[in-house]
Amino acid sequence: MADIKQEIQRRRTFAIISHPDAGKTTLTEKFLLYGGAIQSAGAVKGKSSDRHATSDWMEIEKKRGISVTSSVLQFEYGGYCINILDTPGHQDFSEDTYRTLMAADSAVMVIDGAKGIEPQTRKLFKVCAMRHIPIFTFINKMDREARDPFDLVDELEKEFGIGTYAVNWPIGCGAGFKGVYERDRRSILAFDEFHAGRRRIEGVECDISDTERMDSLIGSYAREELVSQIELLDGASFDFDLQKVRTGRLSPVFFGSALNNFGVEAFLQRFLKMTTPPLEHISGDEIISPFDERFSAFVFKIQANMNKAHRDRIAFLRICSGQFERGREYWHVQADRPVKLSQPQQMMAQEREIVDTAYAGDIIGVFDPGIFSIGDTVCEKGEKLRYAGIPTFAPEHFAVVEQIDSMKRKQFAKGVTEIAQEGAIQIFFEPGTGMERVVVGVVGVLQFDVLQFRMESEYGVRYNKRDLPHQLIRYIDNADLNPAELKLMQTTRWVQDVRGRNLLIFVGQYEIDWALDKNPGLMLSEFNQNTDAV
Numbered sequence: 001m002a003d004i005k006q007e008i009q010r011r012r013t014f015a016i017i018s019h020p021d022a023g024k025t026t027l028t029e030k031f032l033l034y035g036g037a038i039q040s041a042g043a044v045k046g047k048s049s050d051r052h053a054t055s056d057w058m059e060i061e062k063k064r065g066i067s068v069t070s071s072v073l074q075f076e077y078g079g080y081c082i083n084i085l086d087t088p089g090h091q092d093f094s095e096d097t098y099r100t101l102m103a104a105d106s107a108v109m110v111i112d113g114a115k116g117i118e119p120q121t122r123k124l125f126k127v128c129a130m131r132h133i134p135i136f137t138f139i140n141k142m143d144r145e146a147r148d149p150f151d152l153v154d155e156l157e158k159e160f161g162i163g164t165y166a167v168n169w170p171i172g173c174g175a176g177f178k179g180v181y182e183r184d185r186r187s188i189l190a191f192d193e194f195h196a197g198r199r200r201i202e203g204v205e206c207d208i209s210d211t212e213r214m215d216s217l218i219g220s221y222a223r224e225e226l227v228s229q230i231e232l233l234d235g236a237s238f239d240f241d242l243q244k245v246r247t248g249r250l251s252p253v254f255f256g257s258a259l260n261n262f263g264v265e266a267f268l269q270r271f272l273k274m275t276t277p278p279l280e281h282i283s284g285d286e287i288i289s290p291f292d293e294r295f296s297a298f299v300f301k302i303q304a305n306m307n308k309a310h311r312d313r314i315a316f317l318r319i320c321s322g323q324f325e326r327g328r329e330y331w332h333v334q335a336d337r338p339v340k341l342s343q344p345q346q347m348m349a350q351e352r353e354i355v356d357t358a359y360a361g362d363i364i365g366v367f368d369p370g371i372f373s374i375g376d377t378v379c380e381k382g383e384k385l386r387y388a389g390i391p392t393f394a395p396e397h398f399a400v401v402e403q404i405d406s407m408k409r410k411q412f413a414k415g416v417t418e419i420a421q422e423g424a425i426q427i428f429f430e431p432g433t434g435m436e437r438v439v440v441g442v443v444g445v446l447q448f449d450v451l452q453f454r455m456e457s458e459y460g461v462r463y464n465k466r467d468l469p470h471q472l473i474r475y476i477d478n479a480d481l482n483p484a485e486l487k488l489m490q491t492t493r494w495v496q497d498v499r500g501r502n503l504l505i506f507v508g509q510y511e512i513d514w515a516l517d518k519n520p521g522l523m524l525s526e527f528n529q530n531t532d533a534v
């Protein structure tokens with residue numbers, strides 16, 4: 001058991017979040033480089049080139065040059081076993097991103113130093129804040145003209161309502177970027193040369209009290225400015241408090257340049273020390289420690305066809321406690337039956353490997369013959385754990401999707417149902433119509449393109465799609481009510497989900513107000529209160 005404890009203790013599982021183009025991929029790549037997991041930078045994702053892409057798996061991603069799904073990478077560094085959850089930055093895939101954040105124990109927020117907080121960062125931050133997980137900030141691209149560092153940290157504090165603690169401080173920016181000052185050591189790491197980061201940068205260390213050497217490294221002007229900035233910083237900033245960091249109330253801030261490989265390893269080392277080992281999870285009124293001997297995990301993501309040759313479907317499980325052993329029989333709580341997790345695998349940089357054991361904190365992908373749904377719990381036989389907390393976000397765009405070829409009725413139904421189980425889309429039915437016509441709801445409109453692409457390429461089905469103007473969806477909570485008898489505005493539609501629950505979709509808030517006004521006693525509830533989507 002001691003070994004298992006040690007294994008769990010050294011695990012660090014985190015998500016990297018950012019607005020597109022802030023440098024998330026570049027930073028991830030540098031982490032892997034330090035971990036020895038990849039041989040050269042530039043191997044993770046090729047946006048416009050033909051380099052092999054680890055995080056991108058679907059053709060549509062290549063075409064659009066964006067990362068549609070999140071992927072998981074595991075590597076070793078400095079005695080730690082690191083699981084990085086990559087999240088798509090594109091706003092249309094936010095739901096997938098949110099779910100991924102449920103599987104992380106902390107988050108690294110990458111911010112472009114010239115831009116500061118951007119819309120996507122703001123949204124993602126909110127999800128992290130909701131879970132009170134530690135959030136680390138990496139302010140990137142300091143080799144370019146950047147905003148004043150005081151301004152940047154001020155913005156973080158004001159907008160996000162958290163404290164910040166600058167662990168290092170930039171010396172200039174753009175062409176005048178000379179390196180970073182490390183507050184814990186009171187010394188600088190001078191930027192000795194620019195290069196594209198294909199190897200490690202050591203930098204030149206120098207104690208800031210060594211004026212002469214400082215001047216020769218960064219010049220007297222930059223030194224004087226740094227000294228006065230540090231005085232200001234030491235006087236005004238929050239004190240470092242690990243407890244606050246670990247509960248998401250104080251964000252350690254680092255400045256650097258991912259592309260130039262500067263400040264990255266220093267960041268990684270400190271981050272690993274400050275962040276937490278796997279966190280506890282809640283099942284009903286029980287708190288399950290990661291060190292609990294009983295294995296337990298939940299499904300946070302389902303992904304189809306990662307490997308086109310195999311047409312497979314993979315359920316990603318976050319292990320919450322204990323040790324996973326390949327070949328053992330576990331219990332699938334929602335299905336109420338035993339389950340063998342077949343072909344368990346982890347992503348090791350660019351390779352998918354079959355794993356025999358995995359520990360709390362790890363993410364494993366298992367072959368899914370269509371039995372899992374997002375949020376499902378897997379645990380030891382005889383246990384009845386049930387992890388909550390995978391939110392389903394209310395769709396904001398709707399369309400009627402109707403099959404064209406009646407010979408392909410089965411494939412159509414199978415396709416929309418399976419894709420809905422993965423959580424990429426929500427499907428609804430209009431009472432009285434069959435499976436040949438469904439109302440599809442999505443969080444981001446790009447998901448409609450993904451649906452079309454996958455229906456054609458995986459299920460061989462084409463369909464007609466008609467966009468609906470509806471934007472809001474509510475459950476009808478009155479069990480004994482016949483929705484056909486409700487007085488509704490003409491545009492309001494009554495639909496049912498796969499479990500037969502009644503919902504209404506509305507074009508705008510005024511329609512909801514109208515329905516509530518005209519139907520006394522009608523009870524409507526928000527869609528995202530429901531945690532079991534499909």
Ligand code: GDP
Pocket residue numbers: 018019020021022023024025026027089140141142143144256257258259260
């Ligand atoms: P992502 O969309 O957040 O994954 O961003 P990428 O890592 O793909 O980076 C977006 C662009 O910014 C790419 O062209 C990178 O080469 C560039 N970039 C990333 N980090 C830096 C940096 O530190 N300095 C500069 N100048 N460019 C960077």
